[in-house]
Amino acid sequence: MPPTTTPLTPYRLLGGPGSPYSLKMRALLRYRRLPHLWIVPRGYIGKGGELAAAGKGMIPVLQYPDGSYHADSTPLAVDLERRHPGQRSVLPADPAVALLSHLIEDMADELLVAAMFDLRWGSDIDRQFCATRQLAGWLGPVPKSDMDATVARFTHRQTQQRTKMVMADNHEGLMALYQDVLAVMEDMLQRTSYLFGERPALADFGLYGQLSQCAIDPSASAIMRARAPRTFQWTQSLDDACGVDGEWAPRDIWEPSVRRMLELVGRFHLPLLAANHAAVENAQAHFEAHFDGRHWRLPAQSYKHKCLVWLRREWQALPSDAQASIRGLLADTGCLDTLAAGTEPRLPVPAMAPL
Ligand SMILES: N[C@@H](CCC(=O)N[C@@H](CS)C(=O)NCC(=O)O)C(=O)O
CATH class of the missing domain: 1.20.1050.10 (Glutathione S-transferase Yfyf (Class Pi); Chain A, domain 2)
Known part of the structure; x- marks a missing residue:
């Protein structure tokens, strides 16, 4: 029998090529080893698809494992510290x-x-x-x-x-x-x-x-x-x-x-x-x-x-x-x-x- 694994509900990072804030968030999620999927919604700069439905008017948008959508990279980075304390923090301890x-x-x-x-x-x-x-x-x-x-x-x-x-x-x-x-x-x-x-x-x-x-x-x-x-x-x-x-x-x-x-x-x-x-x-x-x-x-x-x-x-x-x-x-x-x-x-x- 192969070992059983717990199914993982990752974050979903909706972003775009060429978007500095999208790549900032992706690098941060990778460094912090927070499971995530990188998704570029197809279409003209994401208009009309999931990004439009998320309604943030900007990229990146981070979908949390509970399904909710959130935006704005600095507050997101701080919120991720609150959600995953002590796990490869990007905030110096002092x-x-x-x-x-x-x-x-x-x-x-x-x-x-x-x-x-x-x-x-x-x-x-x-x-x-x-x-x-x-x-x-x-x-x-x-x-x-x-x-x-x-x-x-x-x-x-x-x-x-x-x-x-x-x-x-x-x-x-x-x-x-x-x-x-x-x-x-x-x-x-x-x-x-x-x-x-x-x-x-x-x-x-x-x-x-x-x-x-x-x-x-x-x-x-x-x-x-x-x-x-x-x-x-x-x-x-x-x-x-x-x-x-x-x-x-x-x-x-x-x-x-x-x-x-x-x-x-x-x-x-x-x-x-x-x-x-x-x-x-x-x-x-x-x-x-x-x-x-x-x-x-x-x-x-x-x-x-x-x-x-x-x-x-x-x-x-x-x-x-x-x-x-x-x-x-x-x-x-x-x-x-x-x-x-x-x-x-x-x-x-x-x-x-x-x-
Ligand atoms: N403060 C936001 C800024 C995000 C932002 O300005 N994203 C740009 C793309 S890199 C955007 O979506 N601009 C709106 C547009 O081009 O319609 C953050 O840190 O995430």
Whole structure:
């Protein structure tokens, strides 16, 4: 008699090719060894199928074993920690260090994405390749004429989206951010495999989501291959880290690279989050900000308003000794003032939870 096995009800991750957040979630589920199926619903970017029925309006969507659908990768990652405590956690055990990891993840999710998107939809070569390969994943085999028509439709949609999300004025600043992130990654990879040691943290998965796409897209990939070959391989490796079994490093080992990454958070991300926050609170559609020698002009986004509130609440909730342990690092890197400006928002922001 063969041994009996307990039937497994896995998570179902509904995502798409080319979606940085989908691949971030898949890498996280693989690393955490949480049984799951990776599903790309067939059809034009999943419209009309199970994704439409799930009703989240975005990908990825994670179906829990009880059949319910949930979205939003950061709250999902935190919810998965609650559901599977102690199983290959991606949150450093020290809550102060976990906050540093969250800050870096937030920069990747909310700002580095704009650099990726800017390059992906910013030239003919990128548009043609990226649209075709993504739709090949969504549609499966289709005749060339159908593919060409759908590529044209998707390219139009994404190019419009780029105009709203990136806005032409910000190209130089976003390229500076992308190249600086790559430089910090290359430096980090001289000492550790991940930002906080030999096991990946939430910060690594956020960076992985965006950088995994930059490794593929023609223009972004050319920059990465020329300047950051170790980071290129890092994206290939973190795609499936289910066999990685490492430890968090002591602070003196991780601090140099985390400090450099936090300098980018303080230089680019938090000033933009703060300006966005004020714009959302004042019901403005756009905002302008001057920092780092550049003029930024971006649409105000209510989701980013929540992100800053969640980060501030996380700082406020730290015990005072935990705050003290990172106060100097946050101050040196230009992060403290925005993070510790702890006024509650005028617009209500719910506690972080998956949608
Ligand atoms: N905060 C969300 C963002 C997800 C997101 O923006 N996903 C993109 C694709 S990568 C999307 O679904 N955009 C809506 C669209 O293209 O219609 C997360 O972390 O999961």
